[in-house]
Amino acid sequence: MMSYLEIEDLAFRRNSFELQVSLSLEKGEIGVLLGPSGCGKTSLLRCAAGLERSSGGSMMVHGRQMTALAPERRNLGYVFQDLALFDHLTGRGNMEFGLKLKGWDRDAADKRVDELADKLRIVTLLDRKPLEMSGGERQRLAFARSLAFRPDLLLLDEPLSSLDAPLRRELRAFLGESLRHEGVTALHVTHDVEEALELADTLFLMKNGKIVSRGAPRELYSSPRDAWTISFLGLGSLLPAEKIQKKGSGWSLATPLGRIDLSGRENDDCAEGLSNSKTFCLYIPSRAISIGWNTDVSIHIGAEVFRSVYAGGLQKVWARALACGDIAADTTRQGSYQTLVFEAEPTLMLSPGERIELALDPGLCYMVPDNR
Numbered sequence: 068m069m070s071y072l073e074i075e076d077l078a079f080r081r082n083s084f085e086l087q088v089s090l091s092l093e094k095g096e097i098g099v100l101l102g103p104s105g106c107g108k109t110s111l112l113r114c115a116a117g118l119e120r121s122s123g124g125s126m127m128v129h130g131r132q133m134t135a136l137a138p139e140r141r142n143l144g145y146v147f148q149d150l151a152l153f154d155h156l157t158g159r160g161n162m163e164f165g166l167k168l169k170g171w172d173r174d175a176a177d178k179r180v181d182e183l184a185d186k187l188r189i190v191t192l193l194d195r196k197p198l199e200m201s202g203g204e205r206q207r208l209a210f211a212r213s214l215a216f217r218p219d220l221l222l223l224d225e226p227l228s229s230l231d232a233p234l235r236r237e238l239r240a241f242l243g244e245s246l247r248h249e250g251v252t253a254l255h256v257t258h259d260v261e262e263a264l265e266l267a268d269t270l271f272l273m274k275n276g277k278i279v280s281r282g283a284p285r286e287l288y289s290s291p292r293d294a295w296t297i298s299f300l301g302l303g304s305l306l307p308a309e310k311i312q313k314k315g316s317g318w319s320l321a322t323p324l325g326r327i328d329l330s331g332r333e334n335d336d337c338a339e340g341l342s343n344s345k346t347f348c349l350y351i352p353s354r355a356i357s358i359g360w361n362t363d364v365s366i367h368i369g370a371e372v373f374r375s376v377y378a379g380g381l382q383k384v385w386a387r388a389l390a391c392g393d394i395a396a397d398t399t400r401q402g403s404y405q406t407l408v409f410e411a412e413p414t415l416m417l418s419p420g421e422r423i424e425l426a427l428d429p430g431l432c433y434m435v436p437d438n439r
Contacts, residue, residue: 069130071096071252072220077124079107079114086110086276087124092269094129095250097243101263102273103299108256111273112222115254116145128219128252139168144218144251146226150209158184158192158200158208165216179215187211187245203234210242214249221246221253227262239265260300264288272296279438290333294348294437304351304407308434311347320434322349323405324368324388324427333433346437353383354431356409361426368425370407375417382413386423 070091079086086107092098100108113119115126117138126133133141153161159180166176184190189207197205206226213221227235227242243266246253257263263270264284272280272287272295280287280296291297294305310321317330327349360367370386388405407425411417 069127071129072098072254073125073127074115075125077111077114077126078122079110079119080122081110084110084276086114088273088276088278089124090271090278090281092252092254094252095247096268097246097253097255097266098269098271099255099257099263099267100271100273101257101260101267104258106273107276108258108273109224110276112145112224112254112256115220116143116222117141118145131219142216142219144213144216144221146209146213146221146223148225148228150205150226152197152205152209152212154197157194157196158189158211159194161197161208162193162212162215165212169216171216183211183215186248187214187241202230203238206230206238207241210245214245214251217249218251221251223253223255225256225258228257228259235259235262242266272299274299291350292435294350294435295439297350297435298439301408302350303353303355304409305435305437306349306351306405307437308347308349311434318434320347320349324366327366327429327432329429329433331430331433347434348437349432350435351407351427351432353408353410355428356407357426357428358409358411358415358423359426360424361428364426364428366427366429368407368427370423370425372417372421372423373419375419377413380413382411382415382417384409384411384417386425389422 071094072092074088074090077088088111090098100111102108110119114121117136121134153164156164162180163176166179184193187207189211192200192204192208197208200208209226227238230238239262255266267284269281270284270287271278274295280293287296288300288302291302297303297305306322306324308320308322312319314328317328318334319326319328369389371389372384372386374385376383386407388407417423
């Protein structure tokens with residue numbers, strides 16, 4: 068069965084950059100495109116809106132083919148990064164502008180603007196011009212204008228990126244509430260991980276013009292399937308994995324911290340790619356590392372703290388591995404030391420230079436392909 072939004076092999080080229088993306092969303096779903104600058108997020112949005120000509124592929128919204136349609140015939144809303152409000156018009160005038168272009172009569176347009184302004188709690192903005200509004204008020208007006216004509220799909224290009232942190236948090240909540248209240252299907256672009264996690268029903272991670280990972284935020288955080296996703300989201304530690312061998316019902320692999328034995332379906336799935344000469348990493352989630360001697364785990368590592376950050380109810384710690392049991396860690400890879408990232412109680416107050424002992428539970432670790 069076809070999804071509400073279907074983008075299939077959409078291609079776009081400019082100079083040496085090439086975009087090729089497929090994705091789908093159900094009706095009322097919020098999809099978030101997350102990735103570093105230059106990965107193609109905005110190019111994808113502009114192709115979807117018809118503002119850039121794609122070189123291949125297709126896009127359908129609610130069963131309607133969009134690829135060859137002019138932008139004004141697509142019935143898509145677009146919130147630009149600079150908002151693009153009309154400074155000479157009042158809030159009401161901005162919201163009515165798209166309605167008039169689409170042929171709404173005055174009474175219907177007035178009713179829609181009044182109803183939406185009441186729902187979004189922006190009635191006080193209707194008689195003011197954008198230059199008389201604060202940054203947050205202009206953001207709210209831009210969202211309302213994009214929703215006024217009931218678009219089939221709403222595209223949002225980093226509209227919160229220029230705001231300070233407190234206002235950005237407030238506007239994120241407003242945006243998510245507004246989209247879900249109106250039941251709008253939306254594709255939102257951001258490079259802010261926190262924003263993506265709060266807004267997304269489905270998260271699409273982009274790198275070099277392609278989607279490398281997709282899924283619900285909880286799914287990507289709890290079970291990431293590739294090294295780039297883990298590294299970009301800052302989810303834990305990655306060790307080079309070599310000399311991977313079958314051992315009983317599990318696998319054995321060489322790492323800078325010595326040979327580690329793994330079991331579990333995740334490793335069986337990953338190891339199926341060994342014949343393709345792929346490179347792999349051992350993923351160590353933060354929860355797999357604890358401080359002190361733990362008799363329930365088989366690997367104990369000496370380490371030296373080099374960074375510690377207080378993050379509310381926890382302390383995030385970066386440490387250099389010094390030894391694994393009685394064996395010195397291999398410090399010739401990835402710089403001078405192998406870095407381990409984990410979380411600790413904030414009351415421990417770990418400081419740079421402090422020597423600690425860590426316990427690593429291999430039962431929580433698994434192999435992932437190295438696509439960094």
